[in-house]
Amino acid sequence: MTNLDLYAKAEHLLGIEDATEALYDLYRSELDEKDVKTLLDVGCGRGGFMTRMKSDGVSTKGIDLSTLMVEECIKAGLDAECIDITEVEGTFDAIVSIFDVLNFMDKTELIRFLNAVADKLEDDGVFIADINTLYGFSDVAEGTMSNDTGNEFLSVDASFENDELHTKFTLFEKQEEDVYKKYQDTIVQHFHKIKVFQNITSLKLVEKQTFSLYDTEDKTLLIFKKK
Ligand SMILES: C[S@@+](CC[C@H](N)C(=O)[O-])C[C@H]1O[C@@H](n2cnc3c(N)ncnc32)[C@H](O)[C@@H]1O
Missing domain, CATH: 2.20.25.110 (S-adenosyl-L-methionine-dependent methyltransferases)
Structure with a gap:
């Protein structure tokens, strides 16, 4: 079993349901302002956000590196695969990585990943992700x-x-x-410094909002457009 599969097994014992729903509300309100017909959820977990978007008529695809998470998505009738983003076919109006997914990557992996995101975005597409602040x-x-x-x-x-x-x-x-x-x-x-995101050649960081999920200013929401 991989460490991500162990996280998948343990997640329901962490007491993060309310925080997860609060994050979904935030992402939903950001996406509401855009005309999103296709969505890719990277690090989709059990597929809670995909379920929400799908019920709003958005075509959704999820990927996650945990096979257990992907199995749960498939059981819930969602389109999910355990593959790297570079293996995903097509392009999307919006890509999201919700709840710390970018923090699971080291800096080298993060830069590779962000460039792959740009590759999978429609020209006017948007990428939204959250990261933990130092605090x-x-x-x-x-x-x-x-x-x-x-x-x-x-x-x-x-x-x-x-x-x-x-x-x-x-x-x-x-x-x-x-x-x-x-x-x-x-x-x-x-931990990732904002500077890393500002220096990505293929994506433009258009907005950053630091907010409180569990405590004061513990998270930052990042919104990118393709350059
Ligand atoms: C804290 S969970 C959040 C899950 C989901 N986004 C949610 O909000 O419920 C982080 C997820 O990211 C996945 N993950 C970690 N690194 C990843 C990567 N490089 N590519 C895709 N998924 C990854 C983990 O397996 C896990 O399901």
């Missing part, structure tokens, strides 16, 4: 939490150093009475 990493994300449902026990331990948040997930899943299966892995998230 969001150092003050909000860092720390520990646990959740015990009886059938599952999750412990999360995150520390932020040298612009990287290392989050160790330990999940115990009950198999039968007194028998648990243990999964453990670490996810690394990377």
Whole structure:
């Protein structure tokens, strides 16, 4: 199992449903201002945002590097694949990467990814993504939490150093009475300076809004157009 699949297994124990819905509202209101007929959701997770957009009549496609996430999307009747963005066919009016997806990439991967996004955008298309601010990493994300449902026990331990948040997930899943299966892995998230986004040759950063998801100014919404 990859570390992203472990995240997929553990996500429902993190208590992030309200924050996720708040983010979807924000993305929806940004997209409402544009005439979006086709949407690509990169890092689509379980497909919650795609479901919303699809019910509004938008043609949606999702990709995610976790096979478990993609399986859930397909079960929900969504068009999703576990492929890299460069393998996606066609171009889109809008591309989104919701809830920290860009923070999962290191700087080299981020630059490669943003250039691939430009390639998949219609000429007047828009790319919207959110990133954690330095404060969001150092003050909000860092720390520990646990959740015990009886059938599952999750412990999360995150520390932020040298612009990287290392989050160790330990999940115990009950198999039968007194028998648990243990999964453990670490996810690394990377802090990105706004300058990196301003220097991308294929995309123009047209708007940035810092806002509060969990705490004061913990996230920044980035809106790009193709150059
Ligand atoms: C915090 S989750 C957010 C999921 C979804 N966007 C949502 O809002 O519910 C981040 C997702 O990004 C995916 N991911 C991480 N790196 C990725 C990459 N380079 N390309 C595509 N998906 C990626 C993970 O597997 C995970 O599903």
